[in-house]
Amino acid sequence: MKDAISNKQIMETIRRLGIVRVTELEAYGIPRSRLYRLASQGAVVREARGIYVASDHPYTAEHTLAEVAKRVPGGVFCLLTALRFHELTTQKPHEVWIALPTKARRPKLDYPPLRVTHFSGPALTEGIEVHQIEGVDIRVYSAAKTVADCFKYRNKIGIDVAVEALRDFSRRYRGGANELARFARICRVATVMQPYLDSIS
Secondary structure (H helix, E strand, O other): OOOOOOHHHHHHHHHHHOOEEHHHHHHOOOOHHHHHHHHHOOOEEEEEOOEEEEOOOOOOOOHHHHHHHHHOOOOEEOHHHHHHHOOOOOOOOOOEEEEEEOOOOOOOOOOOOEEEEEEOOHHHHOOEEEEEEOOEEEEEEOHHHHHHHHHHOHHHHOHHHHHHHHHHHHHHOOOOHHHHHHHHHHOOOHHHHHHHHHHHO
16 A cells, blocks of 8 residues: 655655654654654654654754754743843853743753743743744743843842843843833842943943
């Protein structure tokens, strides 16, 4: 019996999705046995448990973020990872920082190492941007929201990192003061941030 869907069609789907989960392909009517066969032939590469890419996948410097977004769809990239994404820091975090709802279970990833923070209310839901990396939608907090988060979590990341981010934001986003003030209120750090804002204005 001839397969209902050709290998070419399967590969086109995988390339279009960029990074795929087995369950995603099943939703397209592609059985996992076909995926495993393509992997054994070298046309598809297993990146991690349940995660596959085409062997000619166009990797970018932010591939890790795309992979984490696929495996932790409820997460939002935050703090040091979001700072790095927005080019607001000289830090090079060795962990991927993600925000999850307060009661969410910690994801079990063998790689990359995750740093999970739990947000709630507007601090969790406000300021989320959606960007696309390698065909995958990733959710990351906006530059202004990330700066406010850094002041809120200054004891975790260091006040010097938060101040550096604020200075870089003020240089790169002229006219972003209102947005910054809004997120400072949401994160309840307006009073903490004010002296630093005064010093760079």
